[in-house]
Amino acid sequence: MAEHPAYPVGLRLSGRRVVVLGGGQVAQRRLPALIAAGADIVLVSPEATPSVEAMADTGEITWLRRGYEDGDLADAWYALIATSDPEANTRASAEAERNRVWCVRSDDADRATAWTPATGHSEGVTVAVLTTDARGRDPRHTAAIRDAVVEGLRDGTLVAPHHRTRTSGVALVGGGPGDPDLITVRGRRLLAEADVVIADRLGPRDLLAELPPHVEVIDAAKIPYGRYMAQEAINDALIEHAKQGKSVVRLKGGDPFVFGRGMEEVQALAEAGIPCTVVPGISSSISVPGAAGIPVTHRGVAHEFTVVSGHVAPDDERSLVDWPSLARLTGTLVVLMGVDKIGKIAETLVAHGRSPGTPVALVQEGTTAAQRRVDATLATVAETVRTEDVKPPAVIVIGEVVQVGPGTSA
Structure with missing residues (x-):
């Protein structure tokens, strides 16, 4: 088995029985993802960390306060073995094999039938990274790859083209006080996906240079207007481009609603029937x-x-x-x-x-x-x-x- 790479698959565990043996740090790290997946989780352990105990107290998991017993994996779809008792781990792993239950072992990955990938999430995408060579597994390297991919998706430096029609509209993005690293993750991602960017002079200007060549960047300070018509002209520009079916980002300095006239733009878009997403920013x-x-x-x-x-x-x-x-x-x-x-x-x-x-x-x-x-x-x-x-x-x-x-x- 060690000569072949693991086959990657996404398990749909909603409503399905998952058994976790051991209530220590490994369980504490893995349980939140299993809970988020909607699994019917049974924890078997005489003890648990305070965080794991809190999950049981709130009804997110069922806790059997005892050690492992033969038959605990009956009707399970997936098992996580993470106790400090090697003999119990071996017996549980053998039961999983007999019952064809996919089983992860925290103490001996080579004897497991499944491995837990390093995972991360970004706007509806789950990134899961596995080392293909069992003999050279390096969890830190795997986690580093995961982090690099997720960070790239979040901050917009790694952009995958959309092959389905995107919903047009406007994102009102607070760009923060000026340092491009201080824009929010969501703001930077929306900026990377924009067709049109209407930017204030106080926004993080360095980010504009990173945009693809096809993105139209409009300097709000240079939109033709009379002295008291500035905001109306900006509103009109937002509406015009959004009605053309484009994804528009209104990039503002600081937070859009702290002396930024952001609500005036939201109201104008609402009156025009254009959807608007507001992304708060770090206020100067x-x-x-x-x-x-x-x-x-x-x-x-x-x-x-x-x-x-x-x-x-x-x-x-x-x-x-x-x-x-x-x-x-x-x-x-x-x-x-x-x-x-x-x-x-x-x-x-x-x-x-x-x-x-x-x-x-x-x-x-x-x-x-x-x-x-x-x-x-x-x-x-x-x-x-x-x-x-x-x-x-x-x-x-x-x-x-x-x-x-x-x-x-x-």
């Missing part, structure tokens, strides 16, 4: 401070943080922010899109009670190769922005957390 309000060594909360320093848009000044009649209330908070204040208004913002916070010496950090081009951090206080931040030539995009953090990290100063 948290990730950029973190990348600069600033926690937005810290034990004994800040028990809350508030994220606010600074695109209009506090004295602007269009402002919806209650700045006096924010000044009275003791936690962290994170300001997005506020570089050119930080002077007015600082004045307002101080006027309503925040200390002029409150630490401030400005993190420009956060998470990218051009990232830089500039520190100041509420009293000095306006002048610091001018002298240090701080430019958007920059995340502004106001509060004592600015000084928590090692080697920081106001």
Whole structure:
């Protein structure tokens, strides 16, 4: 048997009896997949790990609290033998052979009639990897191959063409703060499968260079529009391409719903009858401070943080922010899109009670190769922005957390 490779097959175990002997670490690793497959699982073991015991407590498996006995594999379709008793393992394996039950043995793979592949999953695809040469099995190498394939499918670097008609529509993808490695796995996969990508300038631009040549990339900042018609023009572009039967990705910086007008696009697509998938992204309000060594909360320093848009000044009649209330908070204040208004913002916070010496950090081009951090206080931040030539995009953090990290100063 060892001279021939294993024959790969997918077992459909839903509702079928599966017997697991042993409740240790091997069972703990294998049981979740068997449960997900819908198997009728019987665990035979005098003891079990806390995690396995919890599976029994919730009714996911039936636990017989004893050692193996002849006849335990009767009517089983599949067996996993993983006890610490070699003699019991041998007897159970012999019973499986007599009853033609496919049997995996954790203690002696050469005496098993089945092997468990290294498996992984990605959007409806199961990847299972087996070593073909029984004499040279290397579980770590097999797992590494599995991981490489699954990672490629998830992040879009390994793309298999679709041979069936795909459903057209729009995916609203949050691209994260700028570093291409910080987009979600799902977002990157959808990007790799797109026909059209409409991208913001703050999205992870490096990912666009990886797209196949046939993908149409549209810079949202260059769509012709009047000053106040930008969002309507983008909505129209999304609808137009989706109605042509194309798979469209709207790639936005950060998270689509954090000052990103994502819901306006969702509403426009819904009115046009176009399906839309929303993929959340890592918001720059948290990730950029973190990348600069600033926690937005810290034990004994800040028990809350508030994220606010600074695109209009506090004295602007269009402002919806209650700045006096924010000044009275003791936690962290994170300001997005506020570089050119930080002077007015600082004045307002101080006027309503925040200390002029409150630490401030400005993190420009956060998470990218051009990232830089500039520190100041509420009293000095306006002048610091001018002298240090701080430019958007920059995340502004106001509060004592600015000084928590090692080697920081106001």
